[in-house]
Amino acid sequence: MATEERKQELIKGLYDSVVNMDEDTARELSQAVLDEGIDAYEAVTQGLTVAMDRVGELYANFEYFVPQLLLCADALYAGLQVLRPHVRLGERGAARQIVIGTVEGDIHDIGKNLVKIMFEAAGWIVHDLGRDVQLQRFVEEQKRTQSEVVALSALMTTSMMAMPRVIEMIKAENPAVAIMVGGAPLSRDIARSYGADGYADNAGEAVREAVRMLDELKNK
């Protein structure tokens, strides 16, 4: 059994490997966590998740850009691949769920993928519908998974016009769902006018915005 000092050393190592975009080290250290009998859940939440939170901050502050964020995510997933099967169910409580996708007519999914990474890093269960998603699919997937949040992405000004329609469709089926939108042509004002509950200007802010939306809806 590893000492507390060794455990902290490995967790710090995992954190650094993600922030420093080091996929190999993330994988090796994750394996060391298992080999040395350290709790996988703690390694994920205190090492990998906290690291991606920091990466999100760096991205929001224009210190990291998409290339760095993608490589940090590669390191994150390398670690998760090793650790996730060993996270004991029940330990983490009921994970929050989100349905995410780029709306019909739009094949640009880089922004959506970055947001997905941030939610996965934060421990959410992400139901990714991909890109150019038929509007009815969002309604069906939310209903099937009972996700609390739906996140809609668009890069094109023409395809963002699908957003008010799909928001209306989802809310008609389940008014309690929190819906957030994002993408280059969007703004908080446009999001509000479309009937969305939230808007994130960048991937680094998306999880915080989702939590804020849920808190707000709960207090209504």
Added chain:
Amino acid sequence: MKTDRMTSAERMDALLKGKPVDRVSFFSFALGFCAKNVGYPVATIYSDPEKSFRAQQWTKEQYGYDSDPFYGYASYGGWEFGGEVNLPDGEYEQAPSHGRFAVETEGDIERLALPDVKTAGMLPLARQFSRIQDEMGLSPSVVVGGPFTIAGNICAVETLCRWLIKKPELANRLLRLATDHILDVAQHWVDAFGKGRVIIQIWEPLAANQIISPQQFEKFVLPFQAELHQKILAMDIKYILCHICGEQNRNLPYWAQVPMGNPGIISIGKEVDITTAIEYFGKTCIIAGNIEPALIQTGTPQQIYELCRRAIDKGKQAPRGYALMQGCEIPVNTPPYNLYTMRRAIDDFGWYE
């Protein structure tokens, strides 16, 4: 309302020669919108050069644009290097999009060759469009991406982003091919239509700071972009219109090192302030922009009118001239009155005396 004292052709000619013009020019960034405006399917703008020209020419006449019809789209390069693009079809689509990328693995790069500009991808359609421009007495133009955007269109931007850090030699190989390809295209147009006549539009959305850092721009974009412009200008073309799309503020010191010609035309998105653009490019370039397309689609006429008024006030300070223009392509579902509002703002605030 004052009456124009120049025709569009006279105004454009004077603007490019640095002579006085009667009012601020009005440039178009409308493609799919034009098709819808005249009752054609949106895809017609890309699939049928004759109808594309006609739709744009009629829309120009309707809204009083000074710039001429052009043919092109932002995902250019993917098809030409062996990938596939899909034409816009559904209710929420406005431009061709990637179906399959030419490069999906590192090994694909080794097999990649410079496309034959006579036959590759959309280039035969673009050349047909330019022949129509020529027959109509207009300057033939060709629209390409910048090297970084073309590289991202060949291999998917996520892949290119990863290679910038992990495999810079692969990124550089794609950027080299993209640069050489654009030079081939430019030379082909000059050979076909004559020296001093061809307009090259270069659109660079993927090098925006929404994707890469200014340091990555300096390292991977600037050298290829500067070389490209230098060599194109040496071909004796009429002018370069460079659309620096999206959030480019941190890249502006580098863009300012790229030769644009004298004058060149810099078209900016909503993210770049017009006064800032004048500071960086105003001495040698005509500034065009930067009315937010999303606002043109969703805003009120009053909001658009006010935004245009402020843009015109700033733009009129540009020493080499200013054109009111959308910050990027306007959506196909733009309310027509909102577009007309831009022209109204020029009529009310755009006069130079």
